[in-house]
Amino acid sequence: MARGLPEELQERLARDCPVPVPVSVFANPVLLHGPAAATLLARDYGVRDRDILEAAALHTVGRADMGRLAKIVWAADKLEPGRRHVDDALRERCRGLDPDSLILEALEATIAWLETRGREVAPETRDLYNTLRKERG
Numbered sequence: 001m002a003r004g005l006p007e008e009l010q011e012r013l014a015r016d017c018p019v020p021v022p023v024s025v026f027a028n029p030v031l032l033h034g035p036a037a038a039t040l041l042a043r044d045y046g047v048r049d050r051d052i053l054e055a056a057a058l059h060t061v062g063r064a065d066m067g068r069l070a071k072i073v074w075a076a077d078k079l080e081p082g083r084r085h086v087d088d089a090l091r092e093r094c095r096g097l098d099p100d101s102l103i104l105e106a107l108e109a110t111i112a113w114l115e116t117r118g119r120e121v122a123p124e125t126r127d128l129y130n131t132l133r134k135e136r137g
């Protein structure tokens with residue numbers, strides 16, 4: 001929805017995001033389109049449902065306290081067809097998992113993929129992973 005917009009516009013939209021956004025999205029331009037999309041959903045499409053706006057805003061970075069819908073959308077985004085770090089075995093492991101187990105699988109695969117390429121993992125993404133992992137004991 002917002003990914004193809006100029007970066008400056010994405011940043012402006014992200015700063016108007018109707019739900020709180022982790023500061024790290026402003027340090028990595030590829031993360032801006034989440035909160036920018038949430039702004040567009042609210043401003044141009046009249047979406048007021050906080051769970052939907054949160055899911056759109058946080059689908060790029062995640063946050064430890066995000067709700068159930070946001071977790072499902074985050075995981076779905078990271079497991080969608082075409083993602084280079086996702087193979088059939090991972091998709092098969094994810095089949096039928098509850099949201100927290102699903103997002104843990106998606107987080108592990110995403111973080112591993114980013115790390116092996118020397119790419120930055122947003123602190124909120126790592127915090128989300130660590131929090132979920134701790135909750136599992």
Ligand SMILES: [Fe+2]
Nearest residue numbers: 033059060077
């Ligand atoms: Fe996206």
